[in-house]
Amino acid sequence: MIMPGSDEKNSPWLDLQLLNRLPADLRESRPEASLAHFRVRLLKRTIEHAIGRSPHYRRQMEAAGAALEILTAVKTHDDASTVERLIQAALACLPFTRPDELAAAPDDFLAVSQTEVEGVISLPSSGSTGPVKRVYSSASDLESTVDFFFHGMRGLVSLKNGDRAALMMSGDRPGSVGDLLSRAMARLRIPMMLAGFPPQEAGSRPTWLKKLIDWRPSCLVGLPRQVLELSRCRLAASLSPGLRTILLSGDVVAESARRHLADALTAEVFIHYGLTEFGLGGAVECRERLGPHLREADLLVEIIGPDGRTVNEAGRRGEIVITSLTRQAMPLLRYRTGDEGAFAPGPCACGSIMRRLLTFGRLADRISLADGRHLGLSDFEEALLPLPFVRWFELTLHEDGLRPYLVLAASLAEPPPANALDLIAKALSGLSGLHPAANLEKTFPSALLPLLVTIADDSRKRNMTGKQTLKKASPT
Ligand SMILES: [Zn+2]
Secondary structure: OOOOOOOOOOOOHHHHHHHHHOOHHHOOOOHHHHHHHHHHHHHHHHHHHHHHHOHHHHOOHHHHHHHHHHHHOOOOOOOHHHHHHHHHHHHHOOOOEOHHHHHHOHHHHOOOOHHHEEEEEEEEOOOOOOOEEEEEEEHHHHHHHHHHHHHHHOOOOOOOOOOOEEEOOOOOOOOOHHHHHHHHHHHHOOOEEEOOOOOOOHHHHHHHHHHHHHHOOOEEEEOHHHHHHHHOOHHHHHHOOOOOEEEEOOOOOOHHHHHHHHHHOOOEEEEEEOOHHHOOOOEEOOOOOOOOEEOOOOEEEEEEOOOOOEOOOOOOOEEEEEEEOOOOOOOOOOEEEEEEEEEOOOOOOOOOOOOEEEEEEEHHHEEEOOOOOEEEHHHHHHHHOOOOOEEEEEEEEEOOOOOOEEEEEEEEOOOOOOOHHHHHHHHHOOOOOEEEEOOOOOOOOOOOEEEEEEEOOOOOOOOOOOOOEEEEEOOO
16 A cells, blocks of 8 residues: 555545656655655756746746755655645745736747647637737646546546536537547546537527437536526426536636526536646546645645735635646746635545635626725626526626726526516625616715616627626726
């Protein structure tokens, strides 16, 4: 026995993936120490690779030198907490990498030759008008994600149960979620359907849904908003008899949304967190479903407070900052994700040594209230969840006049109730700090942020990704 409980039957699933990768000389110590020492080696290799091959990081030679010096001082007998402290000290020497730097010059981050690039994903940076971020992957980067999906999905599907999966995305491009998850499922010998997005036109939705029902998936993977919308179609009840698990990815999931989906589709709902910049796979929940376990042998996650210092103590919220440990084509050091998160407190009952990361949405998608509190998009989602006729909404914060105000434009299912706007305003009145109304003729208490509820312009309908959006109107 190399690590306690390390055989395939007993080992927590992500820990087994770690065990398969550990170098022989690290297999003798305690699992936490093995992981910590392994992270030191991977981080050293990543920093050396980044400054050696990527033009962007080559400019940070001095900072990298200081970080490497700290990592080199780690002793083989150092315990896990000492090693983790040294890793933090080494990281603190390095500057942050900002998403706008990546968007402005993606090729500056490339650390392999173009011929070694196997997958390219383009994604919009903040706002729809900004430059497009390009993320490159090598064959080994793609394989690393497939291996993570392979291990992560073992908690949701099993060949023995005759499971079948459906992904509410397409898989037409190499390196896309659909492509990588398909490869992982093929390894697990689980049949998977790439169902694509549910069509926006209500008329063609039954055809799409019927195809999905005919596939009889026991596991469904999709964006929270898509699956929520699916759960509200009358035909979706036909999915329930065979459906056992749902994996939500790509957006923050309110606990009430998780409960709603579990009830509506009679399935266990799991959460995945991942970023394109880090190969899509990031963290996934175990059977306990108490927050996604990080793939800590591939990603070094820090939580950063507003002053730029780490606040890694469990429960403390801050910006999620990630350093890749194994990515070849585009290593990223201390990348500011713009997402708010916190490490979950305490060990998980599943026994995994991989910490859990709780996420709370985009920091830019928060609205600051006069009393210093913040409201996130998920707060609005949660408030509107009980109203099935609200299909999607867009929030716009106007700060260009004398007094800031919010506009919530809702896209409604046909036919909406006659008093839909009043019902929405009433549901939102539960959010303290806001004064929602269906018209702005009324006077508003000055301590509250006025919120005008309207119906979304039909031409905009809903964004293709199924994500909620917050726009901030620029001052004129
Ligand atoms: Zn767990």
